[in-house]
Amino acid sequence: MTETTLSPAPSSAETPAAPAKGKSLYALDKLTQKRNASETRFKAYGITAILIGLFFLVVLAVSIISEGTPAFTRTVVEVEFAVSQEQFDDAEKQLFKTRAYENLFISGLKQQLDESGVTVPFDEAAIERLLGKPGNTIRSFFRENPDQIGQPVGFELAASSRVDGYMNGRVTRDNIVDSRFLMKSDLDIADALVEAGIIKTAFNWNFITGADSGVDNPGGAGIGASAVGSFFMMLVVLFLSLPIGVAASIYLEEFAPQNRITDMIEVNISNLAAVPSIVFGILGLAVFIQFMHLPQSAPLVGGLVLTLMTLPTIIISTRASLKAVPPSIRDAALGIGASKMQAIFHHVLPLAMPGILTGTIIGLAQALGETAPLLLIGMVGFVARGYPDGLIAGFTEPNSAMPAQIYTWAARADYAFYEKAWGGIIVLLVFLLSMNILAIILRRRFERRW
Amino acid sequence: MVRKPLPMNEMPNTVEKVTDMTETKIAARKVQVYYGDTHAIQDVDIDIQAKAVTAFIGPSGCGKSTFLRTLNRMNDTIDVCRVEGDIKIDGEDIYDPKVDPVQLRAKVGMVFQKPNPFPKSIYDNVAYGPRIHGLASKKAELDEIVASSLQKAGLWNEVKDRLDGPGTGLSGGQQQRLCIARAIAVSPEVILMDEPCSALDPIATAKVEELIDELRENYTIVIVTHSMQQAARVSQQTAFFHLGILVELGATQDIFTNPQDKRTQDYITGRFG
Amino acid sequence: MPLFWLILIVLAVATVGYVLGRSRALASAGGERRKLHSLPSYYGANVAMKAAVPAFLLMIVWLLAQPFYIDNSISGMIPDSAISEGSSRGLVMAEVRRAARGLDNAVAMGEITDDFARNARADFNDITARLKEAGQIVTSEITQPVMRAAQRFRILDATASLIMAIAVLLVAVIGALWGLRETKADFWARNTVEGGVKALLIGAASIAILTTIGIVLSLVFNTIEFFRLYPAIDFFTGLTWSPSFSGRGGSSELGIIPLLWGTFYISIVALAVAVPVGLFAAIYLSEYAGPRVRAVAKPLLEVLAGIPTIVYGLFALLTVGPLLLSVFGDEGIGIMQAGTAVMTAGLVMGIMLIPFVSSLSDDIINAVPQAMRDGSYGLGATKSETVKQVILPAALPGIVGAILLAASRAIGETMIVVLGAGAAARLSLNPFEAMTTVTAKIVSQLTGDADFASPEALVAFALGMTLFVVTLGLNIVALYIVRKYREQYD
Known part of the structure; x- marks a missing residue:
């Protein structure tokens, strides 16, 4: 608007606003056509926006699934051969014991190749490039199971990560560079072994149950140990944030007087909900580790940090569920002489419980996927070297968490770890998905409309 | 309260009696409105006179507002609503696929129950319609439209010094007259009013009623009202709706002094509703 | 885990208090529940609350304060000469804590005896090597001042923990007795317990404020520390970011x-x-x-x-x-x-x-x-x-x-x-x-x-x-x- 006052209005008889009759409704005038065109355009923008969003979702899903599934398979070499008692005694007497077993293995392999009629020349070095050092595994097997000596035993040995890559297309004949890890000529051997049915693809249980491996062994890396770390952290988060969150919400929703302290708490909560997660990591580092000297990299500390982070989410959703319980319920309880506390704990809280649990599960899911603060308190991936021994150790011994483990893999130089990172994401998303589905079921099942 | 709908031919001659005298602006035949599975309006036949005020009366939920909203296809904006039958304005079927509801609504304006000025200045509120319909090519023309619309709505003297002020800053009665000015500004031929005074105090109501009476000269007005007194005061023709059907239509005086149908009589004597 | 046991014992005291309080209330009304002001369980809860809450509060405060007290008294033991060039008192203290924890773990694993841990001299007994052997990662050679400080640290820490355990148990028992004394038929137990619960709720709600305070304090103190080492002006106006990884400060x-x-x-x-x-x-x-x-x-x-x-x-x-x-x-x-x-x-x-x-x-x-x-x-x-x-x-x-x-x-x-x-x-x-x-x-x-x-x-x-x-x-x-x-x- 530009002008405040207008010239004195002309008399109403000659104004253009007087109804002019006669324009037919059937005839679309030019302007209306133009307006409709712009309407169509505008609508198209909206559809495009939705499609862009969905397109990204699809791309994300496709890349996760296509890149991540190879992590769940591994390439194994299956060889069956027998070791006689003399061979065993003989090998144990030698200076290089594992070398002796390796020779036994190679002769077994040769035999199996001959049987299937495939011929390919190979030497010990090639076998080591393909399989690592099989002799050790075989030796320890027979030392632990002496009763198996003399009988044919099937060994399933993990192929090296390069061979694994060759099998699932990460390594090709075009991009391979001869190195101590794998030579071009080895691929011929691998092809021959595939033909003979000796190299196979198997489900990689180790990826799900195992711990992080060193930087030079991507094949052996598993997410199991860090999943245990995540689990202990979630325990801490659940058992702290649910009671604290519910208590805080009850106070704010039912008891808090309208004053400046209450206002301050409310403003604080909504601000904390928007504070970057990394700041919570700094808080954890400074307060829990520097100041309170709690153990570094411990799931306990991670859980504390994530509790503080998820509390605002849980408080906000809990308050919404409490608010949804109609005041008539409170009045009814108070009317028969219950105290306010009794009215809330006996009537309001149970009615609000499904909503509270839904909010808590969603808060936990958020916490489960959080990475940045964990890195600051030392829960990086390479810490997850094994399962904790015992319940208390689960909370206090250094461990990692799934997202931090994924980050560590993604930050390693070896391409083979990327596949593990994607695979780790699939595992993480499966957990998140099940939590969200649980939340949806809870909501569907118990939601009550007043 | 369940009664069989009265077939039209049993309604004695009222329609003819009225239409004999003046030109018909809107003619509706066999109009049905469905909300999802609910049959909200059944078999409504009505003729609305040009340059006169027609009042729709009836108990709450009788379908009078719903029917009003079919006249400028405002029901199009509700997903579950379906309209069947024939509604013609100046002989043109407004539900014809060739008709753009946008153009239709420029011809058939609407004023709502609660005053709903846009959160803009008074000037922009009135200028909004002319702007989107391209009624003014120059600023001066637009100023003129705004000024004359406000004058016609009887609001000019109260707001001429604060056209820049927010429309929401006016009193309830002023807001409603602003909405009427907004509707007039697009030069409609018909103005639909959906209980325009229900949110206003008696003094503001009197002003709006006065305004409706003045507007009758130039516009065809259809007003839905809860108040029988209001219908009696402002309208020339009155239609009584009950349970989704049009029970009786006639000259306002006849309806209030000599209703033909028992239900109409019960309603205006206050036995139900 | 002595702390774990301490918590369990306090909880046990509270439970016993609950049972006693409940039966005492019933007894005081001559077994007629109608004569009681509140439900019997509220009398029990009142006793339990008075036993557990002050005890736990004391425990939390003590646990927070103890490291300060110990750090302060140990810090005085370390002569300035023991702080090497480019290092700081804080770093040496961190080393002391690590050494003390290493000694603790080594004793727990049975690598060394408690007596040895108390009296060993770093320069004679090759303590660094033995700790390394016990799997306690020690970054550098433990010097004698550090070793002495670490030994002192262990003693102070153990004594303080012992005193805390006694104090906490005492508070718990006194609290329970106090609650029991109050338990009479006309005592408003429900209102007291509800007051306590309300205080708990307020405590939970104020965690949001505590978190904010924690964030602000941890940022402010460390930021001030940073600005003492590196000029704030350079930080806010510097156009280059190139931290050096080799030495401390200077070239960054x-x-x-x-x-x-x-x-x-x-x-x-x-x-x-x-x-x-x-x-x-x-x-x-x-x-x-x-x-x-x-x-x-x-x-x-x-x-x-x-x-x-x-x-x-x-x-x-x-x-x-x-x-x-x-x-x-x-x-x-x-x-x-x-x-x-x-x-x-x-x-x-x-x-x-x-x-x-x-x-x-x-x-x-x-x-x-x-x-x-x-x-x-x-x-x-x-x-x-x-x-x-x-x-x-x-x-x-x-x-x-x-x-x-x-x-x-x-x-x-x-x-x-x-x-x-x-x-x-x-x-x-x-x-x-x-x-x-x-x-x-x-x-x-x-x-x-x-x-x-x-x-x-x-x-x-x-x-x-x-x-x-x-x-x-x-x-x-x-x-x-x-x-x-x-x-x-x-």
Whole structure:
């Protein structure tokens, strides 16, 4: 608007606003056509926006699934051969014991190749490039199971990560560079072994149950140990944030007087909900580790940090569920002489419980996927070297968490770890998905409309 | 309260009696409105006179507002609503696929129950319609439209010094007259009013009623009202709706002094509703 | 775990108190429950509460205060000469604590006897080697002053813990007795217990404030410490970011400007993606889409918001980066050197923010009353005209608030930039170059092996402080705008 006052209005008889009759409704005038065109355009923008969003979702899903599934398979070499008692005694007497077993293995392999009629020349070095050092595994097997000596035993040995890559297309004949890890000529051997049915693809249980491996062994890396770390952290988060969150919400929703302290708490909560997660990591580092000297990299500390982070989410959703319980319920309880506390704990809280649990599960899911603060308190991936021994150790011994483990893999130089990172994401998303589905079921099942 | 709908031919001659005298602006035949599975309006036949005020009366939920909203296809904006039958304005079927509801609504304006000025200045509120319909090519023309619309709505003297002020800053009665000015500004031929005074105090109501009476000269007005007194005061023709059907239509005086149908009589004597 | 046992014992005292309190109340009413003011269980709860709450409070305060007291008394034992060049008292103290913990563990594992741990001299008994053997990682040779301090530390720590255990148990028992004495038929037990519960609720609610205080204190103290080692002026105005990894201080240049620029640039790219897409998606969903489309598209879009940021980080590093590189890299247009770049991180962050913007805007658009729409349609406006000229202007404050919240999210986002934006701090206008952000540098400065007292590590707290202040400012403004907006239509 530009002008405040207008010239004195002309008399109403000659104004253009007087109804002019006669324009037919059937005839679309030019302007209306133009307006409709712009309407169509505008609508198209909206559809495009939705499609862009969905397109990204699809791309994300496709890349996760296509890149991540190879992590769940591994390439194994299956060889069956027998070791006689003399061979065993003989090998144990030698200076290089594992070398002796390796020779036994190679002769077994040769035999199996001959049987299937495939011929390919190979030497010990090639076998080591393909399989690592099989002799050790075989030796320890027979030392632990002496009763198996003399009988044919099937060994399933993990192929090296390069061979694994060759099998699932990460390594090709075009991009391979001869190195101590794998030579071009080895691929011929691998092809021959595939033909003979000796190299196979198997489900990689180790990826799900195992711990992080060193930087030079991507094949052996598993997410199991860090999943245990995540689990202990979630325990801490659940058992702290649910009671604290519910208590805080009850106070704010039912008891808090309208004053400046209450206002301050409310403003604080909504601000904390928007504070970057990394700041919570700094808080954890400074307060829990520097100041309170709690153990570094411990799931306990991670859980504390994530509790503080998820509390605002849980408080906000809990308050919404409490608010949804109609005041008539409170009045009814108070009317028969219950105290306010009794009215809330006996009537309001149970009615609000499904909503509270839904909010808590969603808060936990958020916490489960959080990475940045964990890195600051030392829960990086390479810490997850094994399962904790015992319940208390689960909370206090250094461990990692799934997202931090994924980050560590993604930050390693070896391409083979990327596949593990994607695979780790699939595992993480499966957990998140099940939590969200649980939340949806809870909501569907118990939601009550007043 | 369940009664069989009265077939039209049993309604004695009222329609003819009225239409004999003046030109018909809107003619509706066999109009049905469905909300999802609910049959909200059944078999409504009505003729609305040009340059006169027609009042729709009836108990709450009788379908009078719903029917009003079919006249400028405002029901199009509700997903579950379906309209069947024939509604013609100046002989043109407004539900014809060739008709753009946008153009239709420029011809058939609407004023709502609660005053709903846009959160803009008074000037922009009135200028909004002319702007989107391209009624003014120059600023001066637009100023003129705004000024004359406000004058016609009887609001000019109260707001001429604060056209820049927010429309929401006016009193309830002023807001409603602003909405009427907004509707007039697009030069409609018909103005639909959906209980325009229900949110206003008696003094503001009197002003709006006065305004409706003045507007009758130039516009065809259809007003839905809860108040029988209001219908009696402002309208020339009155239609009584009950349970989704049009029970009786006639000259306002006849309806209030000599209703033909028992239900109409019960309603205006206050036995139900 | 003596602490664990202590907690159990206090809980046991409380339980016994509960049972006694309950039966005593019944007895005082001569077995007639009607004569009691409250239900018997409230009398029990009153006793239990008085036993457990003060005891636990004392325990928490003690546990927080004990390290201070011990640190202070030990710190005096270490002569200035024992603090080597470039080191600080804090570092030596950390070493003392590590040594003490190492001794504890070694004793627990049976590698050394307790007596040995108390009296051994570092220079005679080769304690470092033995601790290393016991699997207690000790970074450097333990010197005699450190060893003595560590031994003293162990003694003080053990004594203090013992005194605490006694004090806590005493408080618990006294509390229980006090509660029992109160237990009479006309005692208002319910009101007392409810008062206690209410105090508990208030305590829970004030954790939000404590968290904020914790954040502020941990940032402020460390930031001040940083500014003592590195001039604040250089930090805020420096155009170069190049921390040295070798020595302590001296050669590092820690200017925040390149980091702020990277943060700002990436956030702008992200918002340029998220705001138009999110806003149009919200408009389409709330004004055009039928209920069925809405029921499908809205949750699907919100899935994008539920995906952890590490996934987006990986997506940026391994999918989007290489994709952009193949188009803009040397084989394509030739303006992109590597997959990690402002564009990569910004684009992916934009995708992450789409549902954030769209669901906030959706709420805000839906808060515009239907009467506004009716008014506009009644005048013959098309939907797009209604949206552009009535709904959006009415919803504008709310949408601005939503965008500010999204901006604050973008600024504080970490994993996407750590993996997708690169590590080089650079002042450049080319969005296809690698840059880095405040958050990414906080991670890299605090996850390395740098020790906490060096400016290279402390700078992370100054960065965190800056980040906190900026996002807090944005959040407060945004929440204020949104709240005002909602009040307008409530």
